[in-house]
Amino acid sequence: MTSSKLVTLAARIERFPIAGSFTISRGAKTEAVTVVAEVNRGGLTGRGECVPYPRYGETPEATLAAIQAMQEAVAGGLTRETLQAAMPSGAARNALDCALMDLEAKAAGLRAWNLLGRPAPEERTTAYTISLATPEAMAAATTKAAHRPLLKIKLGGDGDPERIAAVRKAAPEAELIVDANEAWTEADLEANLAACAASGVTLVEQPLPAGRDEALARIKRPLAVCADESVHDRSSLAPLRERYDAVNIKLDKTGGLTEALAMADAARALGFEIMIGCMVASSLSMAPAMLVTPQARFVDLDGPLLLARDRDHGLRYDGSLVYPPDVSLWG
Template identity: 60%
Template sequence: MPQLVVSEECWPIAGAFTISRGSKTQADVVTISLAAGSHIGRGECVPYPRYGETVSQVIAALTDARGRIEAGLARSDIPALIAPMAARNALDCALWDLEAKLTGQPVWTLAGLPKPTPVVTAYTLSLDTPEAMGAAAAAAAHRPLLKLKLGREGDADRLTSVRRNAPSCRLIVDANEGWSADGLPGMLALCADTGVEMVEQPLPAGRDEALREMMRPVAVCADESAHGLSTLDDLAGKYDAINIKLDKTGGLTPAVALARAARARNFRIMVGCMLATSLAMAPAMLLTPWADVVDLDGPLLLAADRAPPIRYDGSLMHPPPRDLWG
């Protein structure tokens, strides 16, 4: 039976990472290892305070479930055993990884998914002054797809500055719930005028009903409003796309189910991530065959990544090495 090890890790960010809700200088993650003989399956998650989850809470949930996990646990048992979605994610991914190690087959084969191939990921520009974001855009103008963190007063100037300094880049915008319903039509119009392809979560989750009656010249993507299958009904008519993150769905297994259901309902799909290492990106990459937009740049924003890392050639993300995960 597998032996469980739960660890807290802190990974410094290259500089600071700022969104509408605040700034941070390190990524706080929880990793788990499931050892069966010489084989070890691993998973990583990011407890997110926005969703009421903390590192200590996730560690406690996994530790409390140790006996059941080490007795032998199926992935289908996880939702009834553990509440925090981040904890479910780490455990689900570790179980997939362990099965891959034990069987000698990659996770994508075991799960009946397409073999992952290199994909272009968005590269995120942290929220800052218009001048600073313009300078960051100029430095990243060689990348094909930039994601702008917005959501505060002065966003029109920020967007204009970025577009001026990166005229050839594809752009997506993430307001992180920071805009108002009154100002949204004007911001969407400006996004359309500046060639923005998608806007993530412009209004607060639970206060986004205005989207249902609003003309949307740019595709609007649910992030904080989109979690598991149970959220799809409410999103229909308000959003054109959903951002699927494993820490919100509770692992790769439910994320695959959500991607299939979302496609069947004609939602566009973004595959996203929290700020974390390559170990968290690896399972998310298996969702990219469904994705219209890939946003798995977490390791690019860190001062250092774990080894062995996923290889990024600029913004081209390669499939994870088997020694990392899967």
């Protein structure tokens, strides 16, 4: 193998402070911890970023080790296609999958969407997240963001009808979507859904815990319900058809853009609406997800807006409009 064809892999943990704090039903955090993979070949570098998710037993250190363990495979010619079987879905595979795609596009001199034969992403309105807090605190935060056309409201169980009513009063014109992060129970499900419907909420995300969401198939849902923690990749779609109307596709769950695009195709074929979502992370995590936006009814790629600082060459945000990545960032 000549030096021009040597392929090397590097990975590292990076930290980005959050502006204030980010709170959901499972807790709060003040920084986004990401893991970046870089694949180098012939003077070109492909990059991908992931966010290890404790909900699935992932840690930054274990994710970093899992990526580093692929060095020999990468040097031996690992491709995105062979990667899908070489690593399980999850954050580590996501970073490496996106890095390989970035490198592949650079080597071909094409944008990633052209290389894949996918529609070119355009600017889209992204949701902006209001963290979980008291109704009064959430109303105050919402007032500051009431000019944004789409707000995503984090709920957490007891007191949620009061929270969503307070938010709606503070933002009478915004479209509202709600994310309960598995915090509701079968006992309060219908009352909470009714409260959301009364406030004109468009969609409720993951109201019940994954694996304990059968009640969604037994009730008349007054508004669309979206699976998040209950759905990961294509294999998890079919059993959810009676319980959910939409699915939240996140690259950290699917294990990369390759599976995310295939999952979006499969979800639409099954009649699901699509949300493309994210973890709190830098623009390097959001950039590959932009390729899913042409198929998405809801775009939730506000991670960089929640940071105190983004990385260099980050995505362009104009209010709630997010634009496709420049080649200096990814793809």
